[in-house]
Amino acid sequence: MKASPTRPTKAIIDLEAIAANVDQLAAHLPENTQKFAVVKANAYGHGAVPVAKKLAPIVDAFCVSNMDEALELREAGLDLPILILGVVPKEVLPLAIEYQITLTVASLAWLEQVLVSFSDLTGLKIHLKIDSGMGRIGFRESQEVQQAVSLLSQAGAEVEGIFTHFATADEADDSKYQSQLARFEAVLADLETVPSLVHISNSAASLWHSDSVQKAVRLGDIIYGLNPSGRDLELPYPVQSALSLVTEIVHIKILTAGQTVGYGATYAASQEEIIATLPVGYADGWTRDMQGFEVLVDGQHCPIVGRVSMDQTTIRLPKIYPLGTLVTLIGRNGTEEISATDVAIYRGTINYEVVCLLSDRVARFYKGAD
Ligand SMILES: *Cc1c(COP(=O)(O)O)cnc(C)c1O
Numbered sequence: 001m002k003a004s005p006t007r008p009t010k011a012i013i014d015l016e017a018i019a020a021n022v023d024q025l026a027a028h029l030p031e032n033t034q035k036f037a038v039v040k041a042n043a044y045g046h047g048a049v050p051v052a053k054k055l056a057p058i059v060d061a062f063c064v065s066n067m068d069e070a071l072e073l074r075e076a077g078l079d080l081p082i083l084i085l086g087v088v089p090k091e092v093l094p095l096a097i098e099y100q101i102t103l104t105v106a107s108l109a110w111l112e113q114v115l116v117s118f119s120d121l122t123g124l125k126i127h128l129k130i131d132s133g134m135g136r137i138g139f140r141e142s143q144e145v146q147q148a149v150s151l152l153s154q155a156g157a158e159v160e161g162i163f164t165h166f167a168t169a170d171e172a173d174d175s176k177y178q179s180q181l182a183r184f185e186a187v188l189a190d191l192e193t194v195p196s197l198v199h200i201s202n203s204a205a206s207l208w209h210s211d212s213v214q215k216a217v218r219l220g221d222i223i224y225g226l227n228p229s230g231r232d233l234e235l236p237y238p239v240q241s242a243l244s245l246v247t248e249i250v251h252i253k254i255l256t257a258g259q260t261v262g263y264g265a266t267y268a269a270s271q272e273e274i275i276a277t278l279p280v281g282y283a284d285g286w287t288r289d290m291q292g293f294e295v296l297v298d299g300q301h302c303p304i305v306g307r308v309s310m311d312q313t314t315i316r317l318p319k320i321y322p323l324g325t326l327v328t329l330i331g332r333n334g335t336e337e338i339s340a341t342d343v344a345i346y347r348g349t350i351n352y353e354v355v356c357l358l359s360d361r362v363a364r365f366y367k368g369a370d
Contacts, residue, residue: 001283005363008248008324009280012331013046015054016368017240021223022058024239025206033213036083036199038220039073040065045285045355046224046243047364049076054370055223056080061102063218067092070101083127083161085218087137090114097123102160104129106137108144111151119155126152127161128195132183133176134167142190149191161197162188163218169204170229177205181212204228207236226351230341241339243355244331245286245362248324249297251277252317261314262306266291274317278327281311285357286329293346295327299334330354 026035037059038044043051052062052073061081064070070082083102090113096103105111106129114121128145131138139145145162152159164184168176181200188194198214203222206213221228225241255261255269269275278295282288288308294301295315306314315327326333330340340351347354 001360003363004361007279007363008246008250009278009284009362010246011045011358011362011364012244012246012367013050013364014240014242014244014367015050017225017242018046018051018223019054019058019368021225021239021242022055022219024237025217025219025222026058028237029206029210029213029217034060034197034199034216036061036063036216036218037223038063038085038202038218040069040085040220041356042069044220044224044226044352045358047366048072049078050364050366050369052076052078054368060216063220067095067101071095071099074099074101081125090117093118093121093124097121100125102127104137105148105152106131107139108148108151111148115151115155121152122156124157125160126157127163127197128159130162130164130184130187132164132166132180132187134165134180136165138164139187142187145187146191149193159195161199161216162191162195163197163199165202166200166205169202169209170233172233174209177209202228208233221352224355226340226355228352230344230350241331243340245280245329245358246331247278247280247327247329249276249321249327250279250323252320252323260306263309264307267306267314274320275305276315276317276321276327278313278315279311280313280329281309283310283359284362285354285359286313287347287357289347290343293343294338295329296331296333296336296338297321297325297327299336301336301338 037055039048039052039062042048063083063085065086102125105126129138131140199216201213201217206217225239255273257271259269261267280286290308293304302315305316340354344351344354
C-alpha cells in the first residue's frame with residue numbers, strides 16, 4: 001500500500017526518544033552488555049530504516065524477522081550485524097553469506113535440508129536457538145545442539161551465538177521464567193564449547209530480570225517507549241513513547257435528536273450534537289472496534305461515535321471547532337494523553353499490535369533524524 005503523505009492523518013515518530021530509551025536501558029544494564037535493537041515488522045510500525053539509522057551509532061546489532069527485512073537495512077547502507085530471529089527458507093542462504101546476515105538455526109531437520117543443497121557454508125554466521133519452554137522454534141535437546149554445532153563447523157559456518165526467548169518475562173510470577181532459565185543453562189552446560197554471544201533477554205527480561213542478562217539483550221517494545229507488560233508491571237525507570245498518531249477535522253455538522261451516524265446506524269444523536277469526521281479508518285490500522293473509544297481535541301477527550309469505517313471515523317465534539325483542528329488518536333494533546341497501551345487495552349490486545357498494525361497508508365514523519 002502506498003503512503004498518503006498529503007492526508008492530515010500521520011504518524012509522527014520521535015527518533016530522539018527512541019535513542020534516549022536505548023541509552024536509558026543501557027544505563028540500567030550491566031556494563032558492556034551488547035544492545036541488539038529489534039527492528040522487525042518495520043520497527044514495530046515506526047519505520048525500520050529511519051530507526052536503524054538513528055540507532056546505528058549506539059547499538060551493536062539489529063534483529064529482524066526475515067531476509068527481506070534484513071536486506072532493507074543493508075540496502076539503506078546499514079552495516080552493523082543483523083540477526084534474523086525466525087526460520088528462513090534455505091534458498092536465502094547465498095544472500096545471507098553475500099550480505100553478511102546472521103541466521104538463526106533452530107532445528108537439525110532444517111540444517112540437514114540446508115546441507116543437502118549447500119555443503120559449503122563458509123562465511124555464514126549462525127546463532128543457535130534453544131527452545132527452553134516458549135514452544136515455538138528452537139532445539140530442545142542438548143545432543144541435537146551439539147550435533148548442529150559439529151555439522152555447522154564442518155561446513156565452515158561460524159557458530160557465533162546461542163539464545164533463547166522467554167514466554168512470561170512480562171509477568172509478576174517468575175516461576176516459568178526461572179524454569180526456562182534453568183533449562184537454557186542446562187543446555188549450555190552440556191555443550192563442549194559455548195558460543196561467545198549468549199543472549200536471552202527481550203525488553204521484559206531486560207527490565208524485570210536484569211540480574212540474569214547475559215552478553216547481549218534484544219530490545220524491542222521498550223525502545224519505542226512502550227511497556228511490554230501493558231499496565232501489569234510498573235517500569236523500573238521511565239521511557240518516552242516515540243509514536244503519535246494525529247489527524248485533523250475535515251468535516252463538521254450538527255445533528256438533531258434521532259439522526260444517525262455511520263454504517264449500521266449504530267449511533268443516534270440524543271439531542272442536538274456536533275459531529276466531526278476524521279480521515280482515518282480501519283485501512284490505516286485504526287480498527288473498527290475503536291467505536292466507543294475516544295480521541296483528543298483541544299486537550300479534551302471526545303468520544304468516537306458510530307462505526308469506524310475504512311477511511312473515516314466520526315467523533316462528538318463539545319463545541320464547534322474550525323476545519324483543520326488537530327486531533328490526536330495516540331499521543332499527547334494539551335495536558336492529556338492517549339497511549340498505545342490505552343488503545344490496546346480498549347481493544348483487548350497489546351500495545352505491540354496497535355503500533356504494528358498502523359498500515360503503510362499512514363505516512364510517517366520523523367523528528368530527530370540526523
Ligand atoms: C520480537 C522478539 C524480541 C523483542 O521482544 P520485545 O518484547 O519487543 O522486546 C526478542 N527476541 C525475539 C526472539 C523476538 O522474536
